[in-house]
Structures are given as C-alpha cells and as structure tokens.
Amino acid sequence: ALSWRNSHVRIVGSDVAYVMTWIELKKIMVDKYFPRNEMKKIDTELWNLESVAASKPKTMQKATEMATGLMDKKIRTYAERQPANKRKFEDTSRNNQSRQQPPKRQDVA
Secondary structure (H helix, E strand, C coil): CHHHHHHHHHHHCHHHHHHCCHHHHHHHHHHHHCCHHHHHHHHHHHHCCCCHHHHCCCCHHHHHHHHHHHHHHHHHHHHHHHHHHCCCCCCCCCCCCCCCCCCCCCCCC
C-alpha cells in the first residue's frame, strides 16, 4: 500500500495528495485493493462460519470425547496418507545401496 501511495503522490502531486481526507483515501484504496465481488465472497464466508461457542464442550467428559474423536480422525488421515508416501525397503536383495562398502586397504611398501 505504501508503494501505491508513493506512486499516487508522484502522479497527482504532493499538494493534492496531502490535502486528501482520510475518507477519500480510504475509498480509493478500497476500490483499488478490494474488488466488490471479492468482498461479497468474504462476507458470505464470514456469515457461514460456525459459532465457536457451539463447539465448546459443556462437561469434562464431552471435552475428552471431543479430543478423542479429533485425535482418531487425525490418526486415520495420517494412516491413509502413509502408504502413498512410504518407500519400499522390503526388497533389498536387488538394491545394494543400503550396504556399506568396506574401506579400501592402502598398499604400503
């Protein structure tokens, strides 16, 4: 925003830019950086968020059940992703990269 402001001052002149009220500057900035359709999307998203109070458990038992459920979900998700990312080390008979070569002896005469 500062670089935009500096370029705006260069374009309209410092006298005009410094006389501009906060409301005028705010309107120009909103028009420039917050398109109307994007603002509508953000408003819709904010209004559709769930209430934080609705997810707060009333008792310790409910809190424990909620934490257990969330951990189970996380573990299941982690377990589902693991096979896709896991390297195959079972068949090492064809792969000698894991075996370390013995150090070469130096001939000293």
